[in-house]
Amino acid sequence: MREANSSDLEITFQWANDSETRKNSFYSSTISFVEHSEWFRKKLKSDQSKMYIVSLGNTKIGFVRFEIDTEATIGIVIAPEYRGKGFASAIIDLACARFWKGQTNLVPVCAFIKKNNEASVRSFLKAGFNFERDDVVNGVCCQVFKKEAQ
Numbered sequence: 001m002r003e004a005n006s007s008d009l010e011i012t013f014q015w016a017n018d019s020e021t022r023k024n025s026f027y028s029s030t031i032s033f034v035e036h037s038e039w040f041r042k043k044l045k046s047d048q049s050k051m052y053i054v055s056l057g058n059t060k061i062g063f064v065r066f067e068i069d070t071e072a073t074i075g076i077v078i079a080p081e082y083r084g085k086g087f088a089s090a091i092i093d094l095a096c097a098r099f100w101k102g103q104t105n106l107v108p109v110c111a112f113i114k115k116n117n118e119a120s121v122r123s124f125l126k127a128g129f130n131f132e133r134d135d136v137v138n139g140v141c142c143q144v145f146k147k148e149a150q
């Protein structure tokens with residue numbers, strides 16, 4: 001796992017537009033490459049964002065992003081061809097450890113998960129997150145799972 005950089009622009013664009021990713025996102029419309037590029041470059045520069053790429057050998061297999069506020073919000077995407085192989089909870093665990101290691105202010109991490117995203121719920125529970133509350137994001141019902149800094 002390493003911090004994301006500009007070489008990850010294309011792969012993160014592909015993963016962001018994958019149908020499962022769009023379906024499980026709170027803003028479900030397709031993203032153009034221009035939109036993604038602007039968004040990604042802004043996030044790379046921002047102190048409020050931390051983004052990591054996970055590789056298996058030379059193959060990039062996942063992307064984890066934290067948005068930092070009084071709490072941090074985590075998002076994860078695994079490459080479509082590497083889903084369903086049991087990697088998710090270990091990647092979440094590794095990413096959280098890496099994230100907290102780089103922070104002086106150890107804020108809890110929250111995951112906002114749409115109610116039908118069973119694979120994501122199971123992955124976060126397995127990674128030590130606990131159900132915190134029901135919530136609504138962009139008019140969509142979701143569940144919030146939280147893990148305290150360790």
Ligand SMILES: CC(C)(COP(=O)(O)OP(=O)(O)OC[C@H]1O[C@@H](n2cnc3c(N)ncnc32)[C@H](O)[C@@H]1OP(=O)(O)O)[C@@H](O)C(=O)NCCC(=O)NCCS
Binds near residue numbers: 088
């Ligand atoms: C959500 C995501 C990260 C999970 O990763 P994954 O590789 O598919 O999940 P894993 O193979 O590690 O499986 C995790 C758990 O979910 C279960 N699972 C996997 N796919 C499932 C599916 N389609 N339906 C129900 N459960 C599923 C697994 O059995 C496992 O449960 P267990 O540990 O109790 O056996 C991945 O599917 C993904 O990138 N999805 C698109 C983006 C997304 O939804 N991100 C999360 C937004 S909150």
